[in-house]
Amino acid sequence: MTKQTAKTTQRSLDVIDTIQRLGGATLDELTGELEISRSTVHLHLQTLLEEGYLTKEGAVYHIGLRFLNHGEYARSRKKAYTLAKRTVAELSDRIDEEVEFVVENDNRGILVHESFHPDSHFPSKERHISTAPSSAGIYYYLHCVATGKAILAELPDERVEAILDDRGLPRQTPQTITDRDDLVRELEEIRDRGVAFADEEYVDGLREVGRRVRGPDGSVLGAIAIIGPKYRFTDDRYTAELPEMLTEYVDDLETEISDSYLDDYR
Structure with missing residues (x-):
């Protein structure tokens, strides 16, 4: 149609x-x-x-600059987005790594909040390939970043198919998933373990751990990811420590969002 x-x-x-x-x-x-x-x-x-x-x-x-006014309104309109900003900052401060909050928009992921820790010696993934002073508002293909895969894993199969039909599976690095069947299998694994990994799939040398953020009704609001260089994201830190910490922070955020939602209707 x-x-x-x-x-x-x-x-x-x-x-x-x-x-x-x-x-x-x-x-x-x-x-x-x-x-x-x-x-x-x-x-x-x-x-x-x-x-x-x-x-x-x-x-x-x-x-x-009139667009700046609209953009700031868009990312502060939902109280959940404001709460996510605080979570991103607190998590980044604790682990000294970059943390992002991404929301699905126009069948892509858009970066809403980012905290790039000042003590980190590795540039953010977008600054790694761009001279832009700020990454907010940057779009990502969902299939090649941890936040995107975490969001896709929450969506119905027909919605995922529609996104892939629209945006495809463009290759960003040699590690990017470009086969639909492979992506579908990975999404099933993400649903089982609760976190998504992106291992040099968007930028060479960069690893990511992501987890979806749900609203009070169970729908996906977006996702948060911890991002850093492969040489620091090794072994158990990458596969266990960071996922556990991310899950802890996202669970607390979801509780805050639910409490905030209830407060609005009391």
């Missing part, structure tokens, strides 16, 4: 996505990229510029 969309809105979104992908773009560059008339592109640019969603430096258009 074909989805119905508003073409004008879709074109504005295409303009925004293209400007961000190019790191800023001129009218001529956007016209060439989008293959629509110059006058139509200009109309979208002017509307977005006047509303504060774009800014212009010389002839180059950039993403405007």
